[in-house]
Amino acid sequence: xxxxxxxxxxxxxxxxxxxxxxxxxxxxxxxxxxxxxxxxxxxxxxxxxxxxxxxxxxxxxxxxxxxxxxxxxxxxxxxxxxxxxxxxxxxxxxxxxxxxxxxxxxxxxxxxxxxxxxxxxxxxxxxxxxxxxxxxxxxxxxxxxxxxxxxxxxxxxxxxxxxxxxxxxxxxxxxxxxxxxxxxxxxxxxxxxxxxxxxxxxxxxxxxxxxxxxxxxxxxxxxxxxxxxxxxxxxxxxxxxxxxxxxxxxxxxxxxxxxxxxxxxxxxxxxxxxxxxxxxxxxxxxxxxxxxxxxxxxxxxxxxxxxxxxxxxxxxxxxxxxxxxxxxxxxxxxxxx
Numbered sequence: 001x002x003x004x005x006x007x008x009x010x011x012x013x014x015x016x017x018x019x020x021x022x023x024x025x026x027x028x029x030x031x032x033x034x035x036x037x038x039x040x041x042x043x044x045x046x047x048x049x050x051x052x053x054x055x056x057x058x059x060x061x062x063x064x065x066x067x068x069x070x071x072x073x074x075x076x077x078x079x080x081x082x083x084x085x086x087x088x089x090x091x092x093x094x095x096x097x098x099x100x101x102x103x104x105x106x107x108x109x110x111x112x113x114x115x116x117x118x119x120x121x122x123x124x125x126x127x128x129x130x131x132x133x134x135x136x137x138x139x140x141x142x143x144x145x146x147x148x149x150x151x152x153x154x155x156x157x158x159x160x161x162x163x164x165x166x167x168x169x170x171x172x173x174x175x176x177x178x179x180x181x182x183x184x185x186x187x188x189x190x191x192x193x194x195x196x197x198x199x200x201x202x203x204x205x206x207x208x209x210x211x212x213x214x215x216x217x218x219x220x221x222x223x224x225x226x227x228x229x230x231x232x233x234x235x236x237x238x239x240x241x242x243x244x245x246x247x248x249x250x251x252x253x254x255x256x257x258x259x260x261x262x263x264x265x266x267x268x269x270x271x272x273x274x275x276x277x278x279x280x281x282x283x284x285x286x287x288x289x290x291x292x293x294x295x296x297x298x299x300x301x302x303x304x305x306x307x308x309x310x311x312x313x314x315x316x317x318x319x320x321x322x323x324x325x326x327x328x329x330x331x332x333x334x335x336x337x
Contacts, residue, residue, distance in 0.1 A: 003088060003131055004229070006034040006062050007205060009216060009251050010165070011244075012234035013038055013066040013093070013135070021275070022288040023060045026237065028267035029244035029259050032252045035063045039093045041106070042069035042078035054085045059271060064089035066135065068096065070106045070116060072123035083128040090124055092117070094136035094152065097171035097181040108171035111140045111148050118155035125160060133163040135207070135232075137171045138191055145170060145191055153195060153202065163203040165232050166192045182235075189219070197226045205230030212236065213243055213250050220251070239291045261292050265324055272317060282310040282319060298330025 011018065011026055013036035023035045040053050045067070056063055065087040069075045079090040094117055096107035110117050117134070125132040134156055139148035153164055169185040176184055187209050196204040206219050206228050216231040237244055245259035259267070272285055286306040293299040305323040309315060 003034060003062060004203065005252070006032060006088075007163070007203065007230040008032075008220065009247050010034040010036060010064075010205065010230060010232045011237045012036060012207060012232050013091075014234060014238065015039060015096075015098075017238055017288075019288075020056045020060065021271075021280075021285040022238070023063060024057050024271045025264075025268050025285070025288050026241060026244055027060050028264045028271075029241060030247045032248050032254070033244065034089070035060060036091065037063065037065050037087075039066045039068045039096060039107075040078075042067055042071065042074040045078035045081050046074060050081065050085070054082060054087075056085075057271065061086075062088040064091050064133070066091040066093050067124075068093045068106045070110060070113075070120060072119045075120050076123040076127035079124045079127045079132070083130050087130065089131045089133055090128055091133045091135055091165070092120060092124065094134055095167050095171065096178075097137075097140075097173055097176070098178045108137050108140050109173060111137055111143065111152060111171070114148075114151040114155040117152055118159050118161075121156045121161045122159040131163060132161060133165065134161060135165040135167070137167050137169060138188055139170045140173050141170070143170070145188060146194075149191060149195060150198075153199065157199070157202060162201070163205075164195075165205040165207055165230070166195065168192045168206055168208040193224070193226045193228065196228055203229040205232055207232035207234065210234075210236060213246055217250065238288070240294045241289070241292055242294065261296070261327075262324060264292065265289075265320060269317065269320070272320065276316060282315045286310045286319070293327050296327055296331065297334045298327035301326035301330065 011033055015038050018038050026035055044053060065082040067075055067078050082090055093107055094110045121132055136152055138145035168187050168189050171181050192206045210216055210231055210233055219228050219231050242261050248254040249258055290303045293302045302323045309319045
C-alpha cells in the first residue's frame with residue numbers, strides 16, 4: 001500500500017472523536033484518505049486493554065496509529081504492538097496542548113525538546129517496518145516558529161524520518177485552553193510552505209483551519225512553485241463528513257462517482273449491523289453521523305431522530321432508516337414547492 005498517495009488527504013486524530021466507529025463511517029465516504037486513531041499514550045498501549053484501545057475493523061484500512069509519549073523505549077514497544085495490530089503507520093503526537101499531556105511531558109511541549117523528539121522517532125523507526133511520522137505544531141509559547149519548526153523537523157530528519165504533518169499554529173501552553181488553541185493562535189501557512197520549499201526531499205502535509213476540499217486543493221496546488229504533499233482535515237471532516245464523499249474524485253482522480261450521503265449510509269450499514277450484534281450501543285455510532293446531511297433540507301430532523309431515537313432501548317437500524325427518510329421527504333417537498 002502506497003501511503004504517499006493516501007496521505008494526499010488524511011483525517012486528523014481528534015480526542016474523543018475519531019474512534020473506530022467514526023473511522024469506519026469516514027471510510028464509507030472515501031476509500032483513499034488516510035485515517036488516524038485518537039492519540040493513545042505509550043504506557044496505555046503497553047499496560048492497558050489493547051483490544052479496546054487499538055482494535056479496529058479491516059474496513060478502516062489504511063489507518064495510522066497516533067502515539068503520545070516521550071520515553072523512547074516505551075514508544076518503541078508501543079509502536080511494535082501497534083504494528084502487530086496491523087496499523088499502516090505509527091505517528092508521534094508533538095502537537096496536543098492539553099494540560100494532561102503537558103504534565104506527562106508529551107504533546108506540544110515536546111516542541112521545546114527537538115533532540116528528544118528525534119530520539120523518540122529513532123526508537124520508533126527502528127522498532128517497526130511501517131512508516132514512522134511526526135505531527136507537530138510550528139512552536140509553543142514564545143518560541144520563534146521559524147526556528148522551532150525547523151529545529152524539530154531537522155532533528156527528526158537526521159534520524160531518517162521523512163514525513164511530517166504540521167498544524168500551522170503555535171500552541172500557547174500558558175494562557176489558552178486546548179479549545180482556544182485550535183482557533184486563537186494565528187495560522188501561518190506560509191511557514192509550512194517555506195518548510196517544503198527549503199526541505200523538498202521531505203513529505204510535508206498541512207493541517208489547521210482547512211474547511212473545505214477547495215482549500216485542500218489550493219494547498220496541494222503548486223501555483224507558487226511549492227506543492228505540499230498532503231492536507232489533513234480535522235473538524236471540517238467531522239462536522240460536515242459528506243465532503244469526504246468527493247475526495248476520491250477531486251484529490252485522487254478516481255473516475256467513479258462521488259459517494260453521496262445516502263450511499264454512505266448504505267455502505268456503513270453492514271458495520272452498524274455487525275457492531276449492534278456485538279452489543280455496541282447505537283448512539284456510540286450515530287453520534288459521528290450527525291453532520292452528514294449538513295445544509296440539506298431535513299438536516300435538523302435527521303439530527304433529532306439520531307439523537308433522540310438512538311438512545312431508546314432496543315434502537316436499531318430502523319432509526320437510521322427513519323432519519324434518512326426524513327431528509328428524502330424534506331427534499332421532495334422542496335422540489336414540489
